[in-house]
Amino acid sequence: MQKNNISNLNIIASTMPWNQDLPSRLQSLTGAKFQMISSPEELTAERLWQWGPKYIFFPHWSHIIPANVFENFECVIFHMTDLPFGRGGSPLQNLIERGIYETQISALKCIAEVDEGPIYTKRPLSLYGAAEEIYLRASGVIETMITEIVADNPKPVAQSGEPIYFKRRKPEQGNLLFATTLEQAFDYIRMLDAHGYPHAYIDVGNYRLEFTRASRKSDSITADVRITLKSKNPEVEQ
Template sequence: MKAGCVIAGSRPWCRHLAEAVQNKTGIPCRLIQAQQELTLELLESLSPRYIFFPHWSWIIPETIWKRFECVIFHMTDLPYGRGGSPLQNLIIRGYQETKISAFRCSEGIDTGPIYLKRPLSLLGTAEEIYIRANAIIQEMIIEILNTYPASTPQYGEVTIFKRRKPEESNLDGVQTLEELFDKIRMLDADGYPPAFWDVGKFRLHLTRASRKTDKLLADVCITLRDERNV
């Protein structure tokens, strides 16, 4: 069956997005969740009007974005915050809200013209923020399918974010409870390396942080350190 659109999303919260969009629009929608599924052969057989990328961890091949209209969703007010780990980079800089930018895939990283932007709160854990963002992205996809908006070039000062590395989840050097709270919650989502402290031969992973007046409460998972990665 041909698809009116394809949704390529590698995270768990993308699982039901295609079904929800199809139910609300009546437009056939195919879900792709793995890199090896995103092939030119499959896409040509489906012949979608759009391919949406709400959360995709891999580079989109040029053969695909030149052949199809590929729409990427990025959690910053582009051109501010081009690059990797947008949620973590925003929280670590003290932002409490941002915008989700829907833009057309092009040659540069996060440089394509913009279709839509919608506000997003950055309160809560990373998991909660991603779930909230998923609901907003669903509405943005439906709007694009219903209105076929024109895209316009990005404008403004460009700021580049660097993708965060797993070792940056180390909590050594944190000075305040607020900073500690933000570092724990910004990594608290499925598929992300949680914030940690190394204590002797042990590694303490912290999740589900709760901010109190003069303290934090959090869940702690203790494992033996892998000395090969020290």
């Protein structure tokens, strides 16, 4: 049975460092209470029943949300595409790889089907800059969206249009050998330049060269390079 309450408490569930101050900022903006959950182990139905939140917001959460959580609490997730376009994993990287530099952040209700829930609201987002810059920019947009949802309690509306699906990217897709132009290489570097992401790379002999902080020139790219032994690179999903 779904929890029905008029609680003044809301939850922010995020593992990313740029969202750790979000609860305190939202509390100042809205007057409502916000509690942070920063690991999947904390996201349990038992704990949430004790807290009784009105909303659980998931800005940049890449873990599975348990069914007994989204079935009993109003869970709002944020997806960096204009849904139903771009359902699925690695939305930022898939958009930039397709040459898309302006998108919408969709706030949607979490349901069993991935990224198919009804939409509360959408807001535009620029995809220029390095990935971490984009995520920081998105965090500001999401902060505004959460403020509006808490204040207005909008009823989510079913998605409309033909769905387009993205596949979660794998670390080997960040290999710069796949880039055929300087612009593509620049996009590969910047779209993976964020905390927790495997960076764009090239393997040379026994070494892996990882690239960050790229700057685009008319006929070249300037970037920072980190050199490691290939055997020291764990396989991490994007």
